[in-house]
Amino acid sequence: MEKLLIEKSRAGRKGYSLPALDVPAVDMAKCLGGENLRHTEPQLPEMSENEIARHYYKLSHLNYSLEDGLYPLGSCTMKYNPKVNEVAAGHPGFQHLHPNIAPEHAQGALRLMYELGESLKEILGLQGVSLQPAAGAHGEFAGVSTMRAYHWHNKDFKRKYILLPDSAHGTNPASATIAGFTVLGVKSREDGRVDLKDLESKCNDEVAGFMLTNPNTIGLFEDQIVEIGKLIHGCGGLMYMDGANLNALMGLARPGDMGFDCIHINLHKTFSTPHGGGGPGAGPICVSEKLVPFLPVPQVIKNGDNYELKTDIPTSIGRVHSFFGNFGVLVRAFVYIRMLGGKGLREASENAILNANYVFSQIKENFEVPFDEPCLHEFVLSGEKRKHESGVSTGDFAKRLLDYGYHAPTIYFPLIVHEAMLVEPTETETKESLDNFATIMNKIAQEARENPDLVRNAPHNAPTKRLNDALAVRNLNISWVK
Numbered sequence: 001m002e003k004l005l006i007e008k009s010r011a012g013r014k015g016y017s018l019p020a021l022d023v024p025a026v027d028m029a030k031c032l033g034g035e036n037l038r039h040t041e042p043q044l045p046e047m048s049e050n051e052i053a054r055h056y057y058k059l060s061h062l063n064y065s066l067e068d069g070l071y072p073l074g075s076c077t078m079k080y081n082p083k084v085n086e087v088a089a090g091h092p093g094f095q096h097l098h099p100n101i102a103p104e105h106a107q108g109a110l111r112l113m114y115e116l117g118e119s120l121k122e123i124l125g126l127q128g129v130s131l132q133p134a135a136g137a138h139g140e141f142a143g144v145s146t147m148r149a150y151h152w153h154n155k156d157f158k159r160k161y162i163l164l165p166d167s168a169h170g171t172n173p174a175s176a177t178i179a180g181f182t183v184l185g186v187k188s189r190e191d192g193r194v195d196l197k198d199l200e201s202k203c204n205d206e207v208a209g210f211m212l213t214n215p216n217t218i219g220l221f222e223d224q225i226v227e228i229g230k231l232i233h234g235c236g237g238l239m240y241m242d243g244a245n246l247n248a249l250m251g252l253a254r255p256g257d258m259g260f261d262c263i264h265i266n267l268h269k270t271f272s273t274p275h276g277g278g279g280p281g282a283g284p285i286c287v288s289e290k291l292v293p294f295l296p297v298p299q300v301i302k303n304g305d306n307y308e309l310k311t312d313i314p315t316s317i318g319r320v321h322s323f324f325g326n327f328g329v330l331v332r333a334f335v336y337i338r339m340l341g342g343k344g345l346r347e348a349s350e351n352a353i354l355n356a357n358y359v360f361s362q363i364k365e366n367f368e369v370p371f372d373e374p375c376l377h378e379f380v381l382s383g384e385k386r387k388h389e390s391g392v393s394t395g396d397f398a399k400r401l402l403d404y405g406y407h408a409p410t411i412y413f414p415l416i417v418h419e420a421m422l423v424e425p426t427e428t429e430t431k432e433s434l435d436n437f438a439t440i441m442n443k444i445a446q447e448a449r450e451n452p453d454l455v456r457n458a459p460h461n462a463p464t465k466r467l468n469d470a471l472a473v474r475n476l477n478i479s480w481v482k
């Protein structure tokens with residue numbers, strides 16, 4: 001393990017030099033009041049510039065990134081982020097734009113936002129857009145709040161429930177709850193799709209809407225989507241789609257045509273802007289005609305040849321982000337969409353589906369397959385039988401993958417599959433890369449049968465051994481001060 005900075009510190013060593021003071025010194029005690037001054041020196045590491053550069057360089061090598069290899073993190077769409085996106089986002093005209101600049105001096109940036117919004121509406125088959133939300137969960141919150149504003153505008157105050165399938169991403173119930181609704185779960189059938197009977201029994205005039213991920217978090221297309229839409233609309237509710245991952249639909253099918261009224265999309269997943277490590281991301285929402293008046297402000301509008309910011313929309317739910325959302329992310333997504341074009345976006349989806357099915361076909365014999373049918377952009381495996389037979393859990397399996405230089409897939413999600421592993425290779429991997437990954441997955445499955453302890457004690461060559469997750473949650477300590 002790399003030593004901590006404080007352990008490398010030597011008293012008096014410095015990584016900087018300051019010029020002599022050429023203004024009158026200030027008496028800090030007078031300025032701040034003596035009681036506000038600290039009386040002990042802060043305990044900061046003292047190091048040379050060289051040492052600090054080496055320290056962070058070494059730490060950066062402990063990271064796993066897309067530049068290191070395949071990232072099979074299902075539901076996260078960890079695809080390659082083309083470098084040209086970065087070049088565009090780093091353009092001084094974009095990067096140095098002050099958020100308070102007058103719209104007439106930021107016409108290029110506003111046009112980019114307007115045209116990105118138009119592209120997203122086209123891709124999704126919907127009529128309104130807001131680029132403001134800063135993440136998927138934030139988009140859900142903004143979207144569900146927009147739905148609430150619609151019901152309230154119609155004086156329909158009794159709609160207090162949001163229905164959700166039990167395979168939903170955890171952010172869905174959280175967003176609906178924060179937006180003031182009560183969540184009601186809807187069961188999944190044996191084949192992973194929504195149980196229509198259960199849904200029907202819960203449809204009434206207290207339902208504000210239904211939130212659904214399609215393809216669902218098992219990687220399967222919800223083929224009863226038209227019937228679901230009829231049921232929900234039939235009782236006056238709205239249809240919300242979690243479109244965090246659009247990687248199986250983009251260019252192939254449009255949520256608007258399926259009957260959805262509102263959807264968020266994660267630009268930091270499908271539209272190739274970097275994510276992981278906390279962002280920044282962007283979770284724009286698109287809505288059907290009836291929800292347009294309630295979208296967040298500001299709205300970028302086109303007036304003749306000019307682009308303007310409209311904030312005076314009395315029915316709007318208001319602002320959900322300071323200024324204009326995460327603008328740099330919007331630039332990257334815009335470039336990605338323009339570089340690929342309609343045909344390229346469709347090919348990206350087709351290849352994402354092909355790659356997932358290819359890996360699935362190469363490894364499924366060694367795993368339990370809860371839903372044995374062709375998948376879309378991701379697929380789910382279960383390790384329940386393996387755990388029962390050899391004591392090797394899905395968590396152990398994932399740790400062993402680290403030994404082979406891979407990031408682990410999503411594990412223990414979706415919750416409806418025991419010992420789940422959700423694998424999403426994405427379209428940006430070559431056949432050789434997919435083959436290597438499949439070989440390692442099969443190899444670990446064999447190790448689990450023949451030498452379970454090897455897998456149970458993994459990782460063996462990662463920078464740290466197993467951490468005590470439970471202790472870390474209960475007793476979080478992120479400070480180097482003992």
Ligand SMILES: *Cc1c(COP(=O)(O)O)cnc(C)c1O
Pocket residue numbers: 075076135136137138169171213217242244245266281283
């Ligand atoms: C990633 C994801 C989200 C949440 O997106 P964030 O940007 O992490 O807030 C929601 N739903 C699904 C299905 C996702 O995969």
